[in-house]
Amino acid sequence: MERFFAKIGNYVIAGLSNAGHGTMLLRAIFRETPHIWKMRREVLVQMHVVLIGSMPLVIVTSVFVGAVTAVQAVYQMQALVPMKFLGVMISKTVFIELGPVLMALVVGSRLCAFYAAELGTMKVTEQLDAMNIMAIDPVRYLAMPRFWASVLMIPVVTIFADAVAVFGGYTISVMTLDISSGVFIEGLQLFYKHSDILGGLIKSVVFGGIIALSGIFNGFHTQGGAEGVGHSTMTAVVASCLSVLVADYFLAIILFQIIFQK
Amino acid sequence: MKVEYNIPPPPDQKVADPTAFSGIVIEGVSKSFGPKQVLTETDLLINKGETLVVIGRSGEGKSVLLKHIVRLLEPDAGRIWVEGEEISEMEMSELMEMRKKFGFLFQGAALFDSMNVCKNVGLMLEEHSGWSMDKIKDRACECLALVGLTDSDDKLPSELSGGMKKRAALARAIVMEPEYILYDEPTTGLDPITGDAINDLIIKLQKELGVTSIIVTHDMASAFKVADRMAMLSRGKIVFTGTVDEVRNTDHPMVRQFIEGNSQGPLGAF
Numbered sequence: 001m002e003r004f005f006a007k008i009g010n011y012v013i014a015g016l017s018n019a020g021h022g023t024m025l026l027r028a029i030f031r032e033t034p035h036i037w038k039m040r041r042e043v044l045v046q047m048h049v050v051l052i053g054s055m056p057l058v059i060v061t062s063v064f065v066g067a068v069t070a071v072q073a074v075y076q077m078q079a080l081v082p083m084k085f086l087g088v089m090i091s092k093t094v095f096i097e098l099g100p101v102l103m104a105l106v107v108g109s110r111l112c113a114f115y116a117a118e119l120g121t122m123k124v125t126e127q128l129d130a131m132n133i134m135a136i137d138p139v140r141y142l143a144m145p146r147f148w149a150s151v152l153m154i155p156v157v158t159i160f161a162d163a164v165a166v167f168g169g170y171t172i173s174v175m176t177l178d179i180s181s182g183v184f185i186e187g188l189q190l191f192y193k194h195s196d197i198l199g200g201l202i203k204s205v206v207f208g209g210i211i212a213l214s215g216i217f218n219g220f221h222t223q224g225g226a227e228g229v230g231h232s233t234m235t236a237v238v239a240s241c242l243s244v245l246v247a248d249y250f251l252a253i254i255l256f257q258i259i260f261q262k
Numbered sequence: 263m264k265v266e267y268n269i270p271p272p273p274d275q276k277v278a279d280p281t282a283f284s285g286i287v288i289e290g291v292s293k294s295f296g297p298k299q300v301l302t303e304t305d306l307l308i309n310k311g312e313t314l315v316v317i318g319r320s321g322e323g324k325s326v327l328l329k330h331i332v333r334l335l336e337p338d339a340g341r342i343w344v345e346g347e348e349i350s351e352m353e354m355s356e357l358m359e360m361r362k363k364f365g366f367l368f369q370g371a372a373l374f375d376s377m378n379v380c381k382n383v384g385l386m387l388e389e390h391s392g393w394s395m396d397k398i399k400d401r402a403c404e405c406l407a408l409v410g411l412t413d414s415d416d417k418l419p420s421e422l423s424g425g426m427k428k429r430a431a432l433a434r435a436i437v438m439e440p441e442y443i444l445y446d447e448p449t450t451g452l453d454p455i456t457g458d459a460i461n462d463l464i465i466k467l468q469k470e471l472g473v474t475s476i477i478v479t480h481d482m483a484s485a486f487k488v489a490d491r492m493a494m495l496s497r498g499k500i501v502f503t504g505t506v507d508e509v510r511n512t513d514h515p516m517v518r519q520f521i522e523g524n525s526q527g528p529l530g531a532f
């Protein structure tokens with residue numbers, strides 16, 4: 001029993017110390033951000049990685065998310081809620097919650113694993129040491145461009161995914177659920193608020209930061225060889241997903257219970 | 263039967279005032295990784311302009327020692343001065359300036375595998391010299407020619423053999439004409455002819471540019487050829503230093519065993 005608590009205590013301490021080191025990395029990234037113009041090529045390369053590479057994943061995920069939301073909504077509404085509310089149900093769920101969170105989990109994991117494995121391999125093959133020796137700061141050269149690429153592009157991907165998901169919901173509704181195109185589109189405009197999309201965007205900006213930070217941090221702190229890279233990649237993805245979900249809860253409170261609640 | 267060896271005490275490698283010493287002073291440095299003690303209060307002096315060869319069996323901590331000199335690793339105890347400045351007290355920016363004086367050849371080459379060879383070699387100039395791209399490319403090619411890699415400049419590191427990687431990494435280490443070059447096993451994995459060409463290059467850099475070199479190696483032929491002075495690392499300490507002739511004629515049992523490649527002796531076989 002004591003062992004059990006000692007173990008939990010150790011996890012908590014390790015977690016807090018990692019959070020501390022993560023904050024230090026974040027500060028270092030912000031400190032190096034003024035050099036972003038000089039590093040613009042690397043930023044563009046990394047943005048390309050987020051955007052273009054993940055398109056098939058984004059499209060397939062979003063179409064099906066929209067479709068499932070439509071099917072489920074129709075089932076739950078049954079005869080209780082008029083079908084003209086279908087559009088608004090789908091769009092609100094997708095904009096506020098499903099779009100940002102699923103993209104952070106799906107595209108985010110992909111990106112986080114990529115960062116952790118790439119930087120982790122550089123760490124264990126001494127490429128990071130080599131960079132330090134050459135008086136080139138790995139935070140400026142590697143971390144900062146990746147961080148901003150993620151913070152900028154995850155929201156872009158999310159917006160795109162929102163649109164595709166709503167389109168998926170629309171297509172399924174019209175084609176298989178006996179709902180007329182006009183009713184669906186009318187429903188979309190019902191209760192539409194800018195703050196829904198804005199809230200979702202703010203979420204995905206934060207998620208973009210979490211994803212990048214987790215991947216970069218775990219990559220930079222990789223120990224050992226191939227196994228170490230595997231381990232830190234795994235840790236990075238798990239930490240990223242958990243942090244996204246926890247952050248989602250707090251963001252929901254801050255955004256939709258405090259800021260947008262007039 | 264257990265043989266008793268008469269092992270002399272470690273050499274005196276201390277200076278009275280490290281801040282007035284123009285080379286590198288390593289004083290009382292200890293380092294352990296978890297339970298494994300790698301360096302134990304070891305001292306070493308590196309004089310400006312000399313070529314010091316550090317010998318020792320694999321796993322003794324030679325690479326670890328080299329990394330301490332440029333603060334890639336921080337000692338658990340002890341201090342290191344470079345040109346009279348204690349490196350553990352340097353700010354990040356001072357450390358970066360100090361590091362620009364160093365070239366470091368990693369044991370595993372450590373080329374950036376996302377960049378081609380030419381870009382690897384030129385990167386430091388791109389960052390620090392302010393030169394035009396053409397000039398950087400010329401200088402990179404010049405350094406690659408010095409190590410005998412004339413037509414591989416647009417290859418990726420993954421397309422090179424182990425020995426070619428090592429040579430490309432050497433070109434990268436010398437591109438800024440550093441005052442100090444730390445070589446971690448420069449000739450390991452090279453064929454004997456290329457290896458000897460690298461020895462000649464090391465000597466040439468010292469003669470022509472006055473470079474201070476620290477070379478970690480097991481290759482005794484190379485060691486005897488390039489060294490001004492040799493030091494032996496064993497069980498976490500520098501146990502012997504001496505000139506090439508002193509090494510050849512010493513009766514220090516550990517050094518004798520090492521240079522003769524004998525499995526019997528104070529170092530043990532495994």
Ligand SMILES: Nc1ncnc2c1ncn2[C@@H]1O[C@H](COP(=O)(O)OP(=O)(O)O)[C@@H](O)[C@H]1O
Nearest residue numbers: 295298300318319320321322323324325326327
């Ligand atoms: N980053 C590290 N983490 C843990 N142990 C290390 C690390 N670097 C070196 N060691 C250990 O230190 C010892 C000395 O390593 P090294 O300096 O590479 O030996 P060598 O003399 O062959 O260059 C080895 O036993 C190695 O396991």
Ligand SMILES: [Mg+2]
Nearest residue numbers: 324325369446
């Ligand atoms: Mg080594």
